[in-house]
Amino acid sequence: METEQKKPVPVGAGRTSGKQWAAWMAGTLAFPVAGLAGRALSGPVDGVGPALIGGLVTGAVIGTAQGALSPRLPLLPWAAATAAGVSAGLAAGSAAVGYGTSLGELATMGAITGVVTGAAQAVALGGRLPGWRRLAWPVATSGIFAAGWTVTTLFGIDVERQYTTFGATGALVATALTGLLVQTLPAGTSTAEVERNAR
Numbered sequence: 001m002e003t004e005q006k007k008p009v010p011v012g013a014g015r016t017s018g019k020q021w022a023a024w025m026a027g028t029l030a031f032p033v034a035g036l037a038g039r040a041l042s043g044p045v046d047g048v049g050p051a052l053i054g055g056l057v058t059g060a061v062i063g064t065a066q067g068a069l070s071p072r073l074p075l076l077p078w079a080a081a082t083a084a085g086v087s088a089g090l091a092a093g094s095a096a097v098g099y100g101t102s103l104g105e106l107a108t109m110g111a112i113t114g115v116v117t118g119a120a121q122a123v124a125l126g127g128r129l130p131g132w133r134r135l136a137w138p139v140a141t142s143g144i145f146a147a148g149w150t151v152t153t154l155f156g157i158d159v160e161r162q163y164t165t166f167g168a169t170g171a172l173v174a175t176a177l178t179g180l181l182v183q184t185l186p187a188g189t190s191t192a193e194v195e196r197n198a199r
Contacts, residue, residue: 020070024070024175024179024182025172025175025176025179026069027062027065027069028171028172028175029168030062030065030171031062031165031167031170031171031174031175032168032171033061034057034058034059034060034061034065034164034165035163035165035166035167037058038053038055038056038057038058038061038164039161039163039164041053041054042054042057044161044162045094045099045162045163046099051087051091051094051095051164052091054090054164055086055088055089055090055091055113056083056084056086057083057164058165059082059083059085059087059117060079060082060083062082062086063078063079063080063081063082063083063086064079066078066082066182067079071187072128072185072186072187073125073182073185074124074125077124078125080124081117081120081121081123081124082117082120082121084120085113085116085117085119085120085121086113086117088116088120089113089115089116089117090164092112092113093108093109093110093111093112093113093116094162096108096109096112097109103150103153106152106153106159107150108146109149110142110146110148110149110166111142111145111146113145114138114142114143114144114146115138115139117138117141117145118137118139118140118141118142119137119138121138121141122134122137125137128185129185140177141178141181144177144178145174147170147173147174147177148165148166148170148171148173149166149170150170151169151172151173152167152169152171155169157170
């Protein structure tokens, strides 16, 4: 009976190379593009309808870009979850602050959008987030979205136009923080790869 031999793991396997990190950070550009696309289709976020439609478009663009840029993310489930999460989260968050655009209101809206989006993403990630990490993911994304809106507002961007997501300055911070979060995931994206990495 033959004994199964495990292949040696290359030194540095699972770590992020400079090229991978640069590619991930290029995803920063998806945020302003997503925001402009969402606003073009729904108008300003001044009601539930525009928030749902604009958030869906915005989340789809961001989720697709992130899923395509990281081998740790399942592309279609991640894109769908991000689209649904941003849509529902933006609708809930913007309504909760009366569609206001002050620093505190946008940070609160971001926190609500982030926790809903993170919950949807945690479901999409499935077994990649065991135990307490499944609960921690929405908490982390809540803080990331709040930070994105805070940075954008402090940089004097015209947030009073009620965009569906924060601008490039906030996106830079949010992308970097999300990248660190994504790096905690197993390197494989298929179920078989995740199981192998967990052994």
